[in-house]
Amino acid sequence: MSETARSRAAALAHLRNGGFATGDPIPLPLTMAAIFHTPGDATGLNEYGRYSNPTWDAVEHALGHLENARCIGFPSGMAVISAIFFALLKSGDRVLLPSDGYHATRALAERFLKPFGVAYDLRPTSTFLDGGFAGYRLAFVETPSNPQLDICDIAAVAKAAHEAGAILVADNTAMTPFGQRPLDLGADIVVSADTKATNGHSDVLFGHVASRSDDIIAAVTGWREMSGAIPGPFEAWLVHRGLETLDVRFDRMCSSAEIVAQRLKDHHAVHGLRFPGLEGDPSHNLARAQMERFGFLVSFELASEEKAEAFINNCPLIEAATSFGGVHTSAERRAKRGDAVAPGFVRLSIGCEPVEELWQAIEASLDRISG
Ligand SMILES: *Cc1c(COP(=O)(O)O)cnc(C)c1O
DSSP states (O other): OOHHHHHHHHHHTTTTTTSOOTTOOSSOOOOOOSBOOOOSOOTTSOOBTTTOOHHHHHHHHHHHHHHTSEEEEESSHHHHHHHHHHHHOOTTOEEEEETTSOHHHHHHIIIIIGGGTOEEEEEOGGGTTTTOOTTOSEEEEESSOTTTOOOOOHHHHHHHHHHTTOEEEEEOTTTHHHHBOTTTTTOSEEEEETTTTTTOSSSOOOEEEEESOHHHHHHHHHHHHHHOOOOOHHHHHHHHHHHTTHHHHHHHHHHHHHHHHHHHTTOTTOEEEEOTTSTTOTTHHHHHHHBSSOOSEEEEEOSSHHHHHHHHHTOTTOEEOSSOOSSSOEEEEGGGGTOSSOTTEEEEEOOSSOHHHHHHHHHHHHHHHHO
16 A cells, blocks of 8 residues: 555544544444524525535545545435436537446436437447547546456546546446545546445445536535435445445455455366456556556356356355445356356455455365366
8 A cells, every 4th residue: 555545544533533522422423314403594504404414524524535535425326426427417418438337327328318318338448548539528437347357547548538528437436545546547536336345344325426626526516405315324424434444444355355366367167367466467557557456356257157156155255245345255147237248257356354264265165166
């Protein structure tokens, strides 16, 4: 971890310090309130729960500290992506999306942007720069892409997009602010499904927008107020708590993923292994240049649907579940969700278990399907 990342991580646990009165609780209090005491002119204060809430403020402050940007919280990752689309686009605009990214982003464009007169095109992540960005109002990258872990050069895409007059949005869900810093590389907006590693405990849905542009933050805040797509205070409180251990969890998960991927490479049942941290992976050189860590997702193919199901379901240290980034190692056969991958394609999300025990369980389950 870089020195700045370490100092950010160190300060995170003490962000509330400085605002304390004697006798205040050290941990964040949860404010469950739809209305606030507002006699007379209450401009700038909490008035109504659709506009502001002290628990949101705290989690947004913590996220903003990690992103070095202003952050706005939403009730899910898709609520964040919707906010970006509906707050920033208008009829006649054209957007460019990854063809190999999170499936609901494409579905949102097809089912809800198109009828409002916003056109979209799809491009694979590994060749996202090819063809340029002329005519686009907004380009959206997800790197590494989910689930095949291809990468695009965020700085180069940002430069080309800006020259063409487009804004660049980066979905940084898989990397968190500790793994990759798209705003520092030139992206205008980061979106994150904090449902995943940021919260990390698989018990809430949440998301945030991060941007250093006041205009973008104002537009997204206005969208949240008017659409009512607001996070619940309790969810915000849980994410705030999850954030306090993000650095520790993410570090363990990424370190374990490096070890597990290295060993999977040598297992005869495993084909088409993808992990940006592996030398020789098509994503490796760019990953070294633009990512702080290689992430905790590993993907590979087993010989058939049946073998992939058996590998996942018979491993005692793998939860069969969609989603990723939790403290529990989990895996999913992505063809089940309609991704354009082979029937035996597995996405493995490495959790926080001690790595030797985890590897032994993974290896034993692989050995059982190849026996
Ligand atoms: C899960 C996910 C989302 C959507 O997040 P939700 O909280 O499920 O709405 C968006 N982008 C990526 C990359 C994701 O993995």
